[in-house]
Amino acid sequence: MAKVLISPGKYIQGSGEMKKIGEYAAGYGKKALILISSGGKKRIGAEIEASFQNQDCTYQFDLFNGECSKNEINRLVAVMEQENCDFVIGIGGGKIFDTAKAVAYYKNTPVLICPTIASTDAPCSALSVIYTDEGVFEEYLFLPSNPNLVLMDTDIIVKSPVRLTVAGIGDALATYFEARACQRSDAATCAGGKATGAAMALAKLCFDTLMEEGVKAKIALEAGACTESVEKVIEANTLLSGLGFESGGLAGAHAIHNGFTVLEECHHMYHGEKVAFGTITQLILENIPMEELADIIDFCIEVGLPVTLKQLGVQEVTDEKIMAVATAACAENDTLHNMPFEVTPEKVKSAILAADAYGHYFLGE
Missing domain, CATH: 1.20.1090.10 (Dehydroquinate synthase-like - alpha domain)
Incomplete structure (x- = not known):
């Protein structure tokens, strides 16, 4: 068996990088499905929206239901189709990343991962951990590729618990x-x-x-x-x-x-x-x-x-x-x-x- 090393396409870490997410996103498609929690949208939604001004790319926010389950993934695949989104941005924590990666896999689109916390090693991986709707581990979903971009805004992470x-x-x-x-x-x-x-x-x-x-x-x-x-x-x-x-x-x-x-x-x-x-x-x-x-x-x-x-x-x-x-x-x-x-x-x-x-x-x- 061969030795294999895989990694995301690009990793960016620094102060204030979320203010550039619209600029980065424009290189991956025309309309992004942005998966984020309700709390996350309240905290940084305006900052994200401002970053898309003057960019040749639009977006559609969708609020995460809280669990990386097959039902949630299927729901978001349907949203992608309804809204004509051609790539996914996951903003928040580990289960949002895993869900965004799985949705991008099933739709065969790019995926950008933007953690607001540094609580897991999920952002860079070609893997989604699937749970039941009740939060019990179900299976690993191994993906054919890693995220296209991982962006860590240290200003935001330092403000997290x-x-x-x-x-x-x-x-x-x-x-x-x-x-x-x-x-x-x-x-x-x-x-x-x-x-x-x-x-x-x-x-x-x-x-x-x-x-x-x-x-x-x-x-x-x-x-x-x-x-x-x-x-x-x-x-x-x-x-x-x-x-x-x-x-x-x-x-x-x-x-x-x-x-x-x-x-x-x-x-x-x-x-x-x-x-x-x-x-x-x-x-x-x-x-x-x-x-x-x-x-x-x-x-x-x-x-x-x-x-x-x-x-x-x-x-x-x-x-x-x-x-x-x-x-x-x-x-x-x-x-x-x-x-x-x-x-x-x-x-x-x-x-x-x-x-x-x-x-x-x-x-x-």
Whole structure:
């Protein structure tokens, strides 16, 4: 199998870039379907509209229903046809990106992704995660190409809740460890081949950046400041993690996240928060040295990522609940089987319970 590296057509990150979205959009079509939340439209809708003035391109706003589900995708495909839109712009968070990418795929049009938060590595990827209308993980939709453009306006991201960027750190924290597991097992990646040295280097740079800059960035964000640390973490959360996970591979952490979607009491937690706990669980499955595990758990505690089941929303821990999570994580079509050893629901259950116990231990509880 060949080695494969894929990436978006262009990545732009900087202050005030959303004010240029109309200018950028004009290079991709004549009429854009702009998918955005109602809150997002209230905050930056006027700025977006102003950017399209004097451009040879028009737009049609549509408000996102809240879930990247087949029903929502089909609804928006119909809107594209009714409004004669020839490309899609997704503005907001991860589920909006995934929905916009899926709609563009089914309509065979360009797609531009404009995050207003840095909470996941979804923006750069040729992947949509499909959920049921109720928010339970259903399947991965692998796309033939990455977004045409990814635009990160750091002025907007700095104004978003700090917890969202911290959740992005949790998502990005998994990148190197999952890519390393895939490399050890010689597994195929989401890019449809084996990992390149470039992908592994990006994944490692992602991890190193988080460990060096993550706490500094969180403190700066709490002060409303866009420092160099913040810029580096936004890039790590979005570009480095996006390219690293896709061309390096997914393994245990994201599969365990998917397992937790079966517990309704965890639905209020962000993707990256569950992935961070899944990363700790994967590292326990790998039985890494205690000193290395301690570094990861201490880092999660310091930036504010969950390290116990209670922090994930599981108020009453039962064998039945944790086995349900473990069984879902081991689904035949999920990525836990990319680990370099056999993984069973019983092993995953034990690792989850151990992760919870270690979390309490390091919290001094």
